[in-house]
Amino acid sequence: MKVLVTGGAGYIGSHTVVELLNDGYEVVIVDNYSNSKPEVLKRIKELTNKDFDFYEVDLLDRENLEKVFQENEISSVIHFAGLKAVGESVEIPLKYYHNNITGTLILCELMDKYDVKNIVFSSSATVYGMNNESPLTENLPLSTTNPYGSTKLMIEQILRDVYISDKDWSISLLRYFNPIGAHKSGRIGEDPTGIPNNLMPYITQVAVGKREKLSVFGNDYDTHDGTGVRDYIHVVDLAKGHIKALEKVLNTTGVDAYNLGTGKGYSVLDVVKNFEKATGVKIPYEIKERRAGDIATCFANPEKAKKELDWSSEKTLEDMCRDSWKWQSENPKGYEEK
Template identity: 65%
Template sequence: MAVLVTGGAGFIGSHTAIQLLEKGYDIIVVDNLVNSSVESLNRVRRITGKDFKFYEADLVNKEEIRKIFIENNIEAVIHFAGLKAVGESVSIPLRYYHNNLLSTLNLCEVMEEFNIKKLVFSSSATVYGNPSSVPISEVFPLSATNPYGRTKLMIEDILRDLYASDNDWSIALLRYFNPIGAHSSGLIGEDPKGIPNNLVPYIAQVAGGKLDYLKVFGNTHPTKDGTGVRDYIHVVDLAGGHIKALEKVSTSKGIEAYNLGTGNGYTVLEVVEAYSKACGREIPYKIVDNRPGDVAACFADTSKAKEELGFSTTLTLQDMCMDSWKWQSNNPNGYEK
């Protein structure tokens, strides 16, 4: 089975590419390399010992997508491609709406043209907005608090409308919680541009000496140590969820949303402690003011993914921190030589 992986050079895309190749799938990767490096794909080849086609192309250009479908016998698509920084989306919202929506519309139109109707979409737990309780179930009301989250929610609505218009489509909407960690080889991992937006890459750069200290946003939340609680999932487990979702869309029709998390919440300071243990050094941090809009706790109800996809996680928070540190210490400048 040949699978098109859009955004396949990115953090989650590259880890999923490894598992697809190891499961015997043929893959075609397309990525515009705006937030990723082609070196990640070289390392995917090195880890798996398998080759695949790569197109440096932008999904905003429909003709480039059409060319890929003409040249390959694609049977299903896993769609990761998109801009993804929450803070940046607030600063440049039009770019996020233009890129994330148009690229997905173009992709779906070309898929329809070639009668390819199996799609796994990379959504986000941001579509739950500020949930009123935890754990968060797929039936919770949907909303968004920033342009990035709104693009994910709008695309989910587009895909629901697409299925309503044509019941031959089979679509899985995967709502990620907080992916961290790296491949156990230490060869691929998260490579943020500039100062990281997410907690663990930030901690990793503090541990590696690139940043002086970690800013912890608030310690007055109603949690065990006052810091925010989040559901962290190892990127390798998360990649496995995409394989399960691909199997589901390959054997059924319909559209369903699935939470991909562990179902466990950890505070910021618990993550700092686990990372300190993994790297064998103290992680200096300073408590600063709460960020407006930050919720105290956010973690997943994972029962639907377990029951319908047969998906469950196996890797612990300590595994996540150890693998992240292995990647960071082996690649202090990411994919740069």
């Protein structure tokens, strides 16, 4: 029986596939390369010495997605695929709603048709909105501030309703905080298309000389140094959280949400200083206006995942900085062929 990983060539997906293969799972990847590159598949094989099936299919393409279910005995799904840039979602909301929600509906309909009722869904801490105090727990009221976050929250609700309608389903909703870092080999990592939306790839692109300086949005927040505080988690810790969630959905039924974070908050300047310390590379930065929709502080209470999934983060901020730099310095152009 195989695990279907949608978006498995992407940043978090590829690291999760490595952990799945290393743990002995058989894997089928579906990806449309909208935010990933074919080269990553070669590197996954190189890191694991294992093979897997790959289909270049968009989740909106029902006919070809159905072939994946017809041609493989699938036991469960880890669902990463989706558009994920907050700013872009504000500019083109209809594309985000259509892609993320319709794609998930088609996936779930096919899962139901082929009696595959175990799913781990890649949600986000954005579902906590702007009005909750950190540390954030899973039972807080949910709200969103942008279409990307709204698609995550809507999909969580769709999956809850699926379970209400059919109690054979087993569903884990994983709310990530801020994934950074890369595989310690430096062979796979985050390779964003265009200007990075996230802090760490921006820092590493400055460090490698691809960008002139880092923009720090706001230094007048109510935090220890005025810059925004977030919960940064190493992508390999995050990947291992998916394996733990998968073990749970394969052995139980029900629907549960889990925070995947470290429970510690670091400011933007904390990350810059840790990066400089871990790598010896200086990061020039400039302070800019706050961005709309950004909050001062956001970090997880990860106790529920520890208790129910037997998962907790292990890697430090220094590990995250060092591994991010190893990836970027050895792959200055990302996955582009050398």
